[in-house]
Amino acid sequence: MKEVPVSTPWWRDAVIYQVYPRSFADGDGDGVGDLAGVRARLGHLRDLGVDAIWMSPWYPSPMADAGYDVSDFRDIDPAFGTLAEAEALIAEAHEAGIRIIIDIVPNHVSSEHPWFRAALKGGKERDYFWFRKSQNMPTKWIGEFGGTAWSRTPDGEDWYLHLFTPQQPDLNWEHPDVRAEFESILRFWFDRGADGIRIDSAALLFKDPALPEVTDGAPHPFHDLDAVHDVYRSWRRIADEYDDRALIGEVWMPDVERFTNYLRADELHAAFNFDFLGCAWDPYLMRSCIDRTLDAHARVGAPPTWVLSNHDVTRHVTRYGRTDTTFSFENNLDGVPVDLELGTRRARAAALLTLSLPGAAYLYQGEELGLWENENIPEDQIQDPMYARRGHTRDGCRVPLPWSGDAPPYGFTEGRPWLPQPAEWKDRTVQAQTGDPGSMLELYRSAIRLRTFRDQGFAWLPGDDRVLAYTRGPEFACYLNLAGRPVRLPDGSTPILASGPLDDGCLPPDTAVWLRAR
Numbered sequence: 001m002k003e004v005p006v007s008t009p010w011w012r013d014a015v016i017y018q019v020y021p022r023s024f025a026d027g028d029g030d031g032v033g034d035l036a037g038v039r040a041r042l043g044h045l046r047d048l049g050v051d052a053i054w055m056s057p058w059y060p061s062p063m064a065d066a067g068y069d070v071s072d073f074r075d076i077d078p079a080f081g082t083l084a085e086a087e088a089l090i091a092e093a094h095e096a097g098i099r100i101i102i103d104i105v106p107n108h109v110s111s112e113h114p115w116f117r118a119a120l121k122g123g124k125e126r127d128y129f130w131f132r133k134s135q136n137m138p139t140k141w142i143g144e145f146g147g148t149a150w151s152r153t154p155d156g157e158d159w160y161l162h163l164f165t166p167q168q169p170d171l172n173w174e175h176p177d178v179r180a181e182f183e184s185i186l187r188f189w190f191d192r193g194a195d196g197i198r199i200d201s202a203a204l205l206f207k208d209p210a211l212p213e214v215t216d217g218a219p220h221p222f223h224d225l226d227a228v229h230d231v232y233r234s235w236r237r238i239a240d241e242y243d244d245r246a247l248i249g250e251v252w253m254p255d256v257e258r259f260t261n262y263l264r265a266d267e268l269h270a271a272f273n274f275d276f277l278g279c280a281w282d283p284y285l286m287r288s289c290i291d292r293t294l295d296a297h298a299r300v301g302a303p304p305t306w307v308l309s310n311h312d313v314t315r316h317v318t319r320y321g322r323t324d325t326t327f328s329f330e331n332n333l334d335g336v337p338v339d340l341e342l343g344t345r346r347a348r349a350a351a352l353l354t355l356s357l358p359g360a361a362y363l364y365q366g367e368e369l370g371l372w373e374n375e376n377i378p379e380d381q382i383q384d385p386m387y388a389r390r391g392h393t394r395d396g397c398r399v400p401l402p403w404s405g406d407a408p409p410y411g412f413t414e415g416r417p418w419l420p421q422p423a424e425w426k427d428r429t430v431q432a433q434t435g436d437p438g439s440m441l442e443l444y445r446s447a448i449r450l451r452t453f454r455d456q457g458f459a460w461l462p463g464d465d466r467v468l469a470y471t472r473g474p475e476f477a478c479y480l481n482l483a484g485r486p487v488r489l490p491d492g493s494t495p496i497l498a499s500g501p502l503d504d505g506c507l508p509p510d511t512a513v514w515l516r517a518r
Helices: 036-042 040-050 084-096 114-120 125-127 176-191 229-240 257-263 284-300 340-354 384-391 422-429 438-448
Strands: 017-021 052-055 101-105 149-152 157-163 194-201 246-249 306-307 360-365 467-471 476-481 494-498 511-516
Touching: 036 040, 040 084, 040 438, 052 084, 052 194, 084 101, 114 125, 125 340, 149 494, 176 229, 194 340, 229 246, 257 284, 284 467, 306 340, 340 438, 340 476, 340 511
Parallel strands: 017 052, 017 360, 052 101, 101 194, 194 246, 306 360
Antiparallel strands: 149 157, 467 476, 476 511, 494 511
16 A cells, blocks of 8 residues: 655644734724735745744733733734634635634733723622732732732732733633633634644633742742643643644743743643743853753654744844843843844844744744834834833834835834834835835745745754854755854855855855755
8 A cells, every 4th residue: 555645733833923913904994904904914924934923812801911902812802803703714815725723811800901990890700810909919929020910909908829910810710611611712713624723821721729938949929830731631632533633832931941841742732832932042041942952852743933022022133133142021221232234244144044944933023024123113102001010011013014014014014003103124025025025025035935944954064163054955054154254154155045145156144045966
């Protein structure tokens, strides 16, 4: 009998593009992006060549945290459109060969969610949350946005837990009704054609009911408790009932062993590689990060993921243009001088790196245009709740995309964009970059089109350890020069794609090239 080849599951080596709906494209002219705008611009994503779109939350929400405070997981916020439009977007994306991943936020709901409103009235739903009667604050826990993690109920009788804003009360995942509700939500969206689920704050669901303080050397009371894995095993069983669905976790975890626990064969299919996102532009640290990632994922048979930016972090054009090129929420470096020319050169090289490493690549909207962080948003226009608690805003990476024209709003809307766009983005529009062989957009389009080595192995090449050089199969090699001086490329190799001009057989600093081996 002839053996039938087994295709690689799409999520193992896909290029996945994050759409932040408020800032992608506005279809109704109110200054806020919406589903009509996404549907109208699907051609851009088709031409870019992405395999899937991850939609940041689109649910009904008071928008205390830009939609991550959800009041109904089975509908669409009117600012974005309707449930029928979401179903149409899924169908139209599928027709264009693009899969859809939706965002689920299981740690908390909005304080306007029917459950929490009922809980405040003394209903059985109180057991779905973390209420405590106490004269003093139950713990000194610091929330994920900074500040206290507890607030008084409106009647002043109790405290309730919220690891994010007070408008985002944490759910009690020990309660079977909470588990059953989210299993039902998964089926709701899988039944409507969603191809995957991105799980927000995936490691935070469970809390130690004894409410111990955070103490060095002791288990953390709400990060990565073992019980969380039972939830994802149940979700995996649901995903496996459908064809080709994927669960992708947002797992911020410094311990690689603990991180890969989420990727065991009966849990999540993939998780974001934040180790790589926060890595400095340094040859030794980057090589070590890549090795660490590949080794850890190989041990559990999961695909690595590579990501440079998202809706929560400083855009990498800006990060790579600073003296300190790392990222962490404790080290945001707001307002530190930036060399945008250097940052752009490095971002171009990083694009070829991430798109040629084994596994899946995640792109954040606008990185294909070379957008940088807008760090000049007037204080009275800042909307991110993190700003009040940490003095840092994520709004700079959430500025609406520039599509056309030479002045704001750059074709994003017929109205006033909900966040201001820099005047300097006139050369960063889709219109300005389309057809320009030296543009960031055409670099991404070419790189994604040329990813024909997806199923090939990976091996480092010998040589200068300040140059990241590796093969993907016998005919392809990538070189990234982090040596600070030009380096000579192998004799007889043929450049396929370069992030910048080559110099008479030499690779300039902060430049990457894809080669066809001799």
